[in-house]
Amino acid sequence: MDDFVGKIERSDLKDGDHIYAWRNIYTHHGIYIGEGKIIHFVNPKGNGNPIKNLIGFSTASSSGGEEAKTPCKNSFCKLEKVAGSGVKMSCIDCFIKNRSLHRFKYKVSREFLLLQAVGGSCTTAESDPPEEVIHRATYLFENGYGKYDLTNNNCEDFALYCKTGLWSTDKKYQGRSGQGNMIHPTSKDKKDNDFGKRLLQITTAIPRSFSKRDDKDLGIRTDVVKVPVEMLAFFCASLK
Numbered sequence: 676m677d678d679f680v681g682k683i684e685r686s687d688l689k690d691g692d693h694i695y696a697w698r699n700i701y702t703h704h705g706i707y708i709g710e711g712k713i714i715h716f717v718n719p720k721g722n723g724n725p726i727k728n729l730i731g732f733s734t735a736s737s738s739g740g741e742e743a744k745t746p747c748k749n750s751f752c753k754l755e756k757v758a759g760s761g762v763k764m765s766c767i768d769c770f771i772k773n774r775s776l777h778r779f780k781y782k783v784s785r786e787f788l789l790l791q792a793v794g795g796s797c798t799t800a801e802s803d804p805p806e807e808v809i810h811r812a813t814y815l816f817e818n819g820y821g822k823y824d825l826t827n828n829n830c831e832d833f834a835l836y837c838k839t840g841l842w843s844t845d846k847k848y849q850g851r852s853g854q855g856n857m858i859h860p861t862s863k864d865k866k867d868n869d870f871g872k873r874l875l876q877i878t879t880a881i882p883r884s885f886s887k888r889d890d891k892d893l894g895i896r897t898d899v900v901k902v903p904v905e906m907l908a909f910f911c912a913s914l915k
């Protein structure tokens with residue numbers, strides 16, 4: 676049984692689940708496709724900590740914060756079918772890294788959504804059947820999935836798309852993830868290269884995001900449409 680924050684046991688895992696696990700101050704998301712395998716999206720440029728990447732640091736090693744101290748015994752683990760795409764397959768151990776496992780909730784009420792202390796754990800949008808979810812995740816694993824962007828196209832955006840097939844028609848701001856919406860500066864903020872100013876923008880964007888959280892939710896916003904996974908690359912290229 677899921678509790679209020681979606682914590683589950685491994686035995687509760689169902690094929691097609693959108694799951695997540697805490698890293699340090701963010702959660703990493705993926706799709707469980709069965710047989711102990713998870714497909715997830717990481718920054719292909721290799722940054723163990725995406726927050727560091729956002730505020731201007733880059734780290735040389737790691738892949739989405741999933742480096743293990745000892746090599747994994749599962750041959751499929753950390754497999755990236757399209758080199759450099761950032762879409763990887765991992766085992767449960769390497770994905771959750773000794774943290775607790777959570778299941779992202781779909782079709783929650785607007786009230787429940789607003790009760791969450793932080794974004795990135797639930798949506799009012801409805802999930803498609805597991806076969807469709809697994810098809811999308813597998814297709815993207817085999818064909819790649821666009822450019823990583825912490826606030827516009829991150830691991831949570833990937834999982835949300837696999838679950839719903841929904842994509843924004845707004846080329847400027849694609850971000851659908853609860854976490855991305857918490858740190859995405861408003862349109863008034865220009866991206867500033869100055870470290871201090873950028874950090875201030877991000878910090879103040881968090882309280883600002885609370886009052887608007889439901890406006891940005893995938894199930895509530897009106898600028899999203901269903902896009903078949905085979906058409907996704909074409910659809911993105913056609914956005915003006």
Ligand SMILES: [Zn+2]
Binds near residue numbers: 766768769770
């Ligand atoms: Zn592993």
